[in-house]
Every structure is written in structure tokens, then in C-alpha cells.
Amino acid sequence: GNLKLIQELNRSIILRTIRHYGPISRSEIAKKNKISPTTVTAAVKELICQGLVYEDGVGVSTGGRKPVLVRFSSDSKFIIAVAITNSSIKIAEMNLEAKVRRQKIFPVYNLTGKLVIDYLLKSIGQFLEEYPDLTKCIGISIISPGIIDVDKGIIYENTKLKLKNIPLKEMVEKQFKLKTWLENDANAIALAEKRFGAYRKFKNLIYITISDGVGAGIIVNGSIFRGRRGGAGEVGHTSIDRNGIPCDCGNTGCLENYVSWPAI
Numbered sequence: 001g002n003l004k005l006i007q008e009l010n011r012s013i014i015l016r017t018i019r020h021y022g023p024i025s026r027s028e029i030a031k032k033n034k035i036s037p038t039t040v041t042a043a044v045k046e047l048i049c050q051g052l053v054y055e056d057g058v059g060v061s062t063g064g065r066k067p068v069l070v071r072f073s074s075d076s077k078f079i080i081a082v083a084i085t086n087s088s089i090k091i092a093e094m095n096l097e098a099k100v101r102r103q104k105i106f107p108v109y110n111l112t113g114k115l116v117i118d119y120l121l122k123s124i125g126q127f128l129e130e131y132p133d134l135t136k137c138i139g140i141s142i143i144s145p146g147i148i149d150v151d152k153g154i155i156y157e158n159t160k161l162k163l164k165n166i167p168l169k170e171m172v173e174k175q176f177k178l179k180t181w182l183e184n185d186a187n188a189i190a191l192a193e194k195r196f197g198a199y200r201k202f203k204n205l206i207y208i209t210i211s212d213g214v215g216a217g218i219i220v221n222g223s224i225f226r227g228r229r230g231g232a233g234e235v236g237h238t239s240i241d242r243n244g245i246p247c248d249c250g251n252t253g254c255l256e257n258y259v260s261w262p263a264i
């Protein structure tokens with residue numbers, strides 16, 4: 001119960017420290033986090049077994065034997081990242097530091113509905129064909145514009161691609177036997193900016209994307225604000241002209257039809 005939870009927590013703190021400060025010695029890790037050296041040694045051993053960490057060189061002696069340093073192995077595992085836009089599907093292999101190792105772009109060719117989903121699955125399959133071994137693959141992370149239920153992994157609605165109630169997470173997991181995540185693109189970008197980018201110190205943030213469409217990722221108090229059914233950031237479908245251009249969503253004069261780059 002609790003003991004296991006504490007061990008896991010310690011392990012993730014230790015991994016984060018190695019990732020951030022490595023190459024670093026075990027005793028320094030212990031000192032930085034006020035965790036006992038025995039705990040650090042046990043956790044590091046486990047992380048080495050999992051291939052997430054490796055020993056690399058020795059540090060400066062503080063009296064006794066020179067300490068062995070450990071460092072994060074960012075290439076020990078990889079993730080398949082899939083970005084769906086209204087015009088293309090980008091698929092990339094990323095290492096554990098989100099560095100792109102390989103990338104391929106599949107144009108969508110105005111496909112819509114079920115045809116887009118078939119094409120997406122085919123494209124992922126084609127990308128994965130080049131991996132004889134997927135044991136080091138953590139999973140598939142998909143981002144898409146539109147209203148998305150993150151927990152269920154469903155695209156509720158994407159008006160441009162004419163997608164409605166697509167259980168994409170389940171479909172991808174079934175076909176490729178890899179754990180899959182699904183998130184709205186603007187939310188994912190806002191989160192990335194918050195965690196790794198220039199906006200780390202802010203608790204509240206709105207990130208507006210203007211590309212094939214218009215969307216927003218809203219962060220309130222450090223976490224994504226989703227709103228009812230995940231539609232909080234769908235600012236692109238706010239009407240700015242009641243007598244304006246009819247939109248695929250059924251409204252008229254949606255912002256997206258005036259400021260997205262196909263419109264410009």
C-alpha cells in the first residue's frame with residue numbers, strides 16, 4: 001500500500017533529478033532530495049535495470065573513493081507522436097526528451113469522416129512497419145483539433161474533417177497493441193509551453209493556435225480548463241458576423257473562417 005506508493009514517488013523524484021542534473025552521483029541525489037542513500041541506491045539499481053539510467057564516468061572525490069556518476073538515457077525508449085491537422089497527418093518518433101528522431105508527413109487530400117480515420121490507421125501502420133521491435137515503444141500519443149474527451153479517448157467533433165464520436169484511442173490500441181493517448185492539439189501545445197517552454201512560471205495561460213483552424217488551450221491554476229464536454233477552447237467557432245460565411249459546424253460567421261491560414 002503506502003510503502004509501495006512512497007517507493008514509486010521516490011523513484012520518480014530520483015529519475016527527475018538524474019534527468020535534470022545528470023551526470024550525478026548517488027550521494028548528490030540523496031543530498032539534493034533529502035532521501036536516504038540506501039533508498040537512492042536501490043532506486044538507481046532498478047532504473048538501471050529498466051534501461052532508463054546508466055553509469056557514466058566518475059566524479060570528483062570528496063575524500064574517499066571517486067563516486068560513479070549516473071545519467072538519464074533519453075534514447076532507451078521512444079514514443080510515437082501523431083499530429084492530426086485538417087490538412088495533414090504528421091507522425092514522428094520521439095525520444096524521452098521529446099527530440100524528433102524520425103518524421104513523416106502524410107497529406108490528408110481532403111479526405112473526411114471514416115476515410116480520414118482509415119487513412120490515419122494506415123499511415124501509422126506504414127510508419128511502424130520500419131520497426132522490427134516495438135518493445136522499447138512506450139505508446140502512441142495523438143493530438144487533434146476539435147472537441148476531445150481525453151479520458152475516454154474520443155473525438156466528439158471535428159467539423160472540418162467531419163469526425164463525430166470517434167473512439168480513436170480504442171481503435172488505435174486495438175490495432176497496434178500499444179498504449180495510446182489522445183488530446184486536443186491546442187491543449188497539448190499549451191501544456192508543453194507550460195511544462196517545458198517559456199511560460200513555466202505562469203499558473204494561468206491561454207495559448208491560441210492559428211493554422212488550418214483556430215483553437216485555444218486554456219490553463220487555469222496549472223491545469224487544462226476543458227469546460228463541458230471538452231469544448232472550452234473552441235474559440236474558432238465563435239461567430240463574429242451573424243450574416244457571415246456559413247461554417248461546416250452549422251453556424252455562420254465563425255472566427256475560423258476569417259483568420260485561419262486557408263482563409264487568409
Ligand SMILES: [Zn+2]
Pocket residue numbers: 236237238247248249250251254256
Ligand atoms: Zn463554425
